[in-house]
Amino acid sequence: MGRSSCCAKEGLNRGAWTTQEDKILTEYIKLHGEGKWRNLPKRAGLRRCGKSCRLRWLNYLRPDIKRGNISPDEEELIIRLHKLLGNRWSLIAGRLPGRTDNEIKNYWNTNLGKKVKDLDQQNTNNSSPTKLSAQPKNAKIKQKQINPKPNSYVVRTKATKCSKVLFINSPPNSPPMHDLQSKAEAETTTTTKPSMPSMLVDGVASDSMSNNEMECGNGFLSFCDEEKELSADLLEDFNIADDICLSELLNSDFSNACNFDYNDLLSPCSDQTQMFSDDEILKNWTQCNFADETNVSKSLHYFTSFLESSEEVLGE
DNA sequence: AATCCGATCAACCGCGTGGAC
DNA sequence: AGTCCACGCGGTTGATCGGAT
16 A cells, blocks of 8 residues: 555645745634644645645744744753754754744754764863854854744644543552553553653652642652643653653743752752763663652652753853 | 855655544 | 554755855
């Protein structure tokens, strides 16, 4: 069986979109919403492939798109996330408000990739890394800013499709987390994420704390309702158990990092964290299991340590 | 002024995944 | 279980622009 083409290519417009086409697409989506991309062009009266319409909307026409002017903060965040996630542009984009995967991918390929490569080169040649926020010789940060929306919300693209997520609220005297996980694994008809680590289950609702808090080191991570919702959302971001360790933290909006006090997390074992290299920390992060809260706490330390240690490199 | 060339980024393309039938 | 469909992802392409010669 051959894969059918997404649409008949004859008679379709290709290449750059005209303002008229943009207007038609925007109006149509305003009226009918996103989705059903294959049929959209016909119904909207566009001579475009459905894929093309989707891409045009997601990467250009959406009202919450922020364009150009990638800030040094965003740049550093992209570098960090890329270090953790690799070329998973949609995941990275999901952590940057108003940025698209395409934009970040392009920005990486034209600016950051070279910059990071140069930095690595310098690090191997001598031990005096340059400041990452310095602009590369050829970097031409375009000043155009179409539709700047400083308060735009995080665009959360999905890495995988997942229509059903089991979200367990632990009852009083709930069994150990690994039991819950086993149960979840058994109930594959109700969840598409059977390997969901128990930290997420316990992190949302635990006896010893309010539903909006998760123990972490000597403090608590607070979750507002929206963040709890995002915790569910993050399950869609990663489909392997290892990734979920990261996703819990990555799901927080790093652009608003001021809302997240890393010092609270680091204080209990700040000495210990200096014992790990970036690779070790990341390895621990990706290999840890979350059978109990101790590991949850540890994992947070690993991750924050990783960020901190990266910060040291970046800041020098 | 004309041409070349590298940088940028919107758009395209192929493929993987999950759901429906 | 197999097939088809819709969607989303990441890699690549190509049009355009601007600086250098």
